[in-house]
Amino acid sequence: MNEVVAFWILSVIAVFGALVAVRKRNLIHGVFALLVFFAGLSGLFLLLLAEFIAAVQVLVYIGAVGILLLFAIMLTERVTGDDDRRVTSRGWFWGLVVTAAVFVVLLLPAIQQLPPPKAAQTIDPSVKELGHKLMNPYVVTLEVLALLLTAALIGAVTAAQGVRMPKEEDSPE
Amino acid sequence: MSLEPLTLTDILIATVPLMLIFATLFAFTTWLERKALARIQNRIGPNKVGIPCTRIGLFGLGQPAADGIKMIFKEDIVPRGADRLFHLLAPILALIPAMLVLCFLPLNFPWIKNIQGLVKPFMLDGAVIFFFAITGLNTLAVFMAGWASRNKYSLLGGIRAVAQMVSYEIPLVLSAVIVVMMVGSLNAAEIVKEQADEYWFILSPWGFTAFVIFFIAALAETNRSPFDLPEAESEIIAGYFTEYSGFKFALFFLGEYIAMFAISGLAVTLFLGGGDGPGVTMNPEDQGLATEAFPGLSAVWFLAKIFALIAVMIWLRGTLPRLRVDQLMGFAWKFMLPLSILNILVAGFAWHAEQLDNTIITVITWVISFAVLYGAASGLNQLNRGKVRPREYKYAE
Numbered sequence: 001m002n003e004v005v006a007f008w009i010l011s012v013i014a015v016f017g018a019l020v021a022v023r024k025r026n027l028i029h030g031v032f033a034l035l036v037f038f039a040g041l042s043g044l045f046l047l048l049l050a051e052f053i054a055a056v057q058v059l060v061y062i063g064a065v066g067i068l069l070l071f072a073i074m075l076t077e078r079v080t081g082d083d084d085r086r087v088t089s090r091g092w093f094w095g096l097v098v099t100a101a102v103f104v105v106l107l108l109p110a111i112q113q114l115p116p117p118k119a120a121q122t123i124d125p126s127v128k129e130l131g132h133k134l135m136n137p138y139v140v141t142l143e144v145l146a147l148l149l150t151a152a153l154i155g156a157v158t159a160a161q162g163v164r165m166p167k168e169e170d171s172p173e
Numbered sequence: 174m175s176l177e178p179l180t181l182t183d184i185l186i187a188t189v190p191l192m193l194i195f196a197t198l199f200a201f202t203t204w205l206e207r208k209a210l211a212r213i214q215n216r217i218g219p220n221k222v223g224i225p226c227t228r229i230g231l232f233g234l235g236q237p238a239a240d241g242i243k244m245i246f247k248e249d250i251v252p253r254g255a256d257r258l259f260h261l262l263a264p265i266l267a268l269i270p271a272m273l274v275l276c277f278l279p280l281n282f283p284w285i286k287n288i289q290g291l292v293k294p295f296m297l298d299g300a301v302i303f304f305f306a307i308t309g310l311n312t313l314a315v316f317m318a319g320w321a322s323r324n325k326y327s328l329l330g331g332i333r334a335v336a337q338m339v340s341y342e343i344p345l346v347l348s349a350v351i352v353v354m355m356v357g358s359l360n361a362a363e364i365v366k367e368q369a370d371e372y373w374f375i376l377s378p379w380g381f382t383a384f385v386i387f388f389i390a391a392l393a394e395t396n397r398s399p400f401d402l403p404e405a406e407s408e409i410i411a412g413y414f415t416e417y418s419g420f421k422f423a424l425f426f427l428g429e430y431i432a433m434f435a436i437s438g439l440a441v442t443l444f445l446g447g448g449d450g451p452g453v454t455m456n457p458e459d460q461g462l463a464t465e466a467f468p469g470l471s472a473v474w475f476l477a478k479i480f481a482l483i484a485v486m487i488w489l490r491g492t493l494p495r496l497r498v499d500q501l502m503g504f505a506w507k508f509m510l511p512l513s514i515l516n517i518l519v520a521g522f523a524w525h526a527e528q529l530d531n532t533i534i535t536v537i538t539w540v541i542s543f544a545v546l547y548g549a550a551s552g553l554n555q556l557n558r559g560k561v562r563p564r565e566y567k568y569a570e
Contacts, residue, residue, distance in 0.1 A: 028320060035313065037339075051297055051298060051303070052299045055302045055303045058306035058309075058310070059309065062310060063312070065311035066313060067312060067316075067335060067339060126298055128358055
């Protein structure tokens, strides 16, 4: 009973956040609405007892991606964030159709076995188990991902250093 | 893992005292900080406010209450161009994460022990990683405040805060990784138990290095002086809370101090043995529960250790000048980050040496790791020393 109440509260928060994130013209408001959505999602993970995934959701999506988005907005010119108009587009009907189609396709595996089968055994997702799995069968994947991320990091630093900003004294003013 | 259903009463018993205790400690700490800073600067500090309508001063202990009453009755001013909603939400968002992480600290309050089911939710397997995840939200609140105020000084403070917190979060987490490696668990209660069984991690060379890095990064993370650039009053008025007054300002203040308690609590958990101390023995089978000489002794030890760290923070605030922005960034990326990565390697070797269970090998490892870490720290210091140039003034002289 408690779980059902918590599920509905978190779902409403998540859906509301997602809707506001899409509808708001004000970019900073949009980013914070997106973060509300991430927080709701993290709560849903917690409800499924996947506490590590929930923590990582907060750590990576809210902590890192959110800050990154805010920085990107701050560093972009001509984005002041005060535009309060709503986004309206003429293609909204077809957009809705495509969204519904994607939703159905994603749910297809679940729909095919429709009265949902009872869970055969209780899943016991623990951090320890996850760590062992990452270190034993998936260690190559983990290392390759780490290498990729390091390469991306070095690439970003190089790209950022390559562009020399003109000095303030050189400007005609 | 399964959670036994908790009633609303259980949840309230667990959470409300936590909030009340730390709010009271906050009030006491503001008084303590003002007194200590005053003594450092050869003043007396608050000494007038005591029992109302009498001349009894009580060393000014009534000062926090007077401050609180003043804050509540002050006018709440919102600048005309400000984003009213975000201006309101930012102080609340600053307080919530700080309050939330308090429940991950392995504080053995006697009333929690009476309810067995209640211990479980607090002893999360991933408590440490949850702690870092939720503390990171504070950055967003600071940014939100800076942006919503529509004031260039607020925005500058907000941007400074984000840059500083993002940079210092890396050494903070990397130094906590060492403890997680040595224990093999992210569970706060297990980390404390391991330290009670073996030794407090601050006593080993890698643990000591990690503790120093952790403490410095924690200072930066909570915007404490000497890292209080986001609110540097000599440069940008008051930084991100320039446009805040009244109760909203009080909320920021409260959030900052609660965050100080929380991060000191994590340092105590990771390096200083948590609630371990004379008169307390950790039970091997019930994780997180301890046998104490009298109920609540373990919590008292925990809070005493937190206050020792807070006292160091106050002392540093009274003695050290504020860093420059380039010094701040250079210190994080060129000194703390390499040292903490090296420390992880050293701790890894030390862990393998300890597995051999041979006293001589352990002693040799400790000596070698101390030498390596000391050499690395002084080497990094030498490397960076030549690169710090005197400040170039662009708009002054």
